[in-house]
Amino acid sequence: MARHKPAAEGGYQRGEETRARLIEAAVAVFGERGYDGASTRDIANVAGVNSPALQYYFDGKEGLYLACVEHLITLLWQKMGDTVDVAEQALADVDISDQALIDVSLGILSSVVTTIQDSPQTNAWRAFLDRHQAGLCPESATTAFDDRFKKRIGDVVRQLIARLAGLEVEDERTVIHSMALFTQGLAFRVQKPKLLEALKWTAIDQKEMELVREVVLTQARFTLEGLVRQRDGHC
Known part of the structure; x- marks a missing residue:
C-alpha cells in the first residue's frame, strides 16, 4: 500500500x-x-x-494510480453524493410517491450530466476516467472504483427502477433500464467531439451543459413515467 x-x-x-x-x-x-x-x-x-x-x-x-483513483472518487462524491443520499432516504420511505421517486432519479442523472462541463480540472479527470473505464488500468484500481463508487450508485438506481417499474431488483429488465438511464448522461461525455461538431460548439460551458441537461432530463422523465404507466397497466 x-x-x-x-x-x-x-x-x-x-x-x-x-x-x-x-x-x-x-x-x-x-x-x-x-x-x-x-x-x-x-x-x-x-x-x-x-x-x-x-x-x-x-x-x-500502481500505488500512484490507486491514489489518483481515490482522489477522483472523492471528487465524484462531492458532485454526486448529495443526490445519492437523497435517493437512499426516498427509498427508505415506503409511502413515498412515484413522482418523488422519479424526481430523485432525475437528480442523480442531473449530477452525472454536470460532469460534461469543461474546465481544466474536469477535462483532465474525464480523460483519466475514460481510459480507466475502458479497462486500461490495474485490476486493483478497477476493484477500488467499483467497490467505493459504482456499486453504491448502481444499487440505488436499480432499486429506484424496480420500484417505478414494479420489477424485482435483480430482474434483467431492471438492470437494463438502470444502465440505459445512467448512461444517458455519460454518453454525452464519451461522444463529446461529435456533440460539439453537430452543434458547432467549441466547448461545453455552463450554458451548453444546462441545455444538454434539460433535454436529457426531459427525455428521462418521459421514460420513467412510461415505466409507471406500464406497471399500472395504463399503456
Whole structure:
C-alpha cells in the first residue's frame, strides 16, 4: 500500500503539497497516455519533483494510480453524493410517491450530466476516467472504483427502477433500464467531439451543459413515467 508521510526535509505541509502535485500530474499523464504508456519519470517531471519522490510516497506507479483513483472518487462524491443520499432516504420511505421517486432519479442523472462541463480540472479527470473505464488500468484500481463508487450508485438506481417499474431488483429488465438511464448522461461525455461538431460548439460551458441537461432530463422523465404507466397497466 502507498505510504503517506511528510518529506523529511520539508515537514508535513511540504510533504502534503508534493503528494498532491504528483497526483495532479499523474491524472493528466495517465489520462493522456494511459497506464502502460505513462512513465514514472514523465509524471515526476510534470509534477516538478525528483523521481524518487514518487516511489517514496506511493511505492511505484500502481500505488500512484490507486491514489489518483481515490482522489477522483472523492471528487465524484462531492458532485454526486448529495443526490445519492437523497435517493437512499426516498427509498427508505415506503409511502413515498412515484413522482418523488422519479424526481430523485432525475437528480442523480442531473449530477452525472454536470460532469460534461469543461474546465481544466474536469477535462483532465474525464480523460483519466475514460481510459480507466475502458479497462486500461490495474485490476486493483478497477476493484477500488467499483467497490467505493459504482456499486453504491448502481444499487440505488436499480432499486429506484424496480420500484417505478414494479420489477424485482435483480430482474434483467431492471438492470437494463438502470444502465440505459445512467448512461444517458455519460454518453454525452464519451461522444463529446461529435456533440460539439453537430452543434458547432467549441466547448461545453455552463450554458451548453444546462441545455444538454434539460433535454436529457426531459427525455428521462418521459421514460420513467412510461415505466409507471406500464406497471399500472395504463399503456
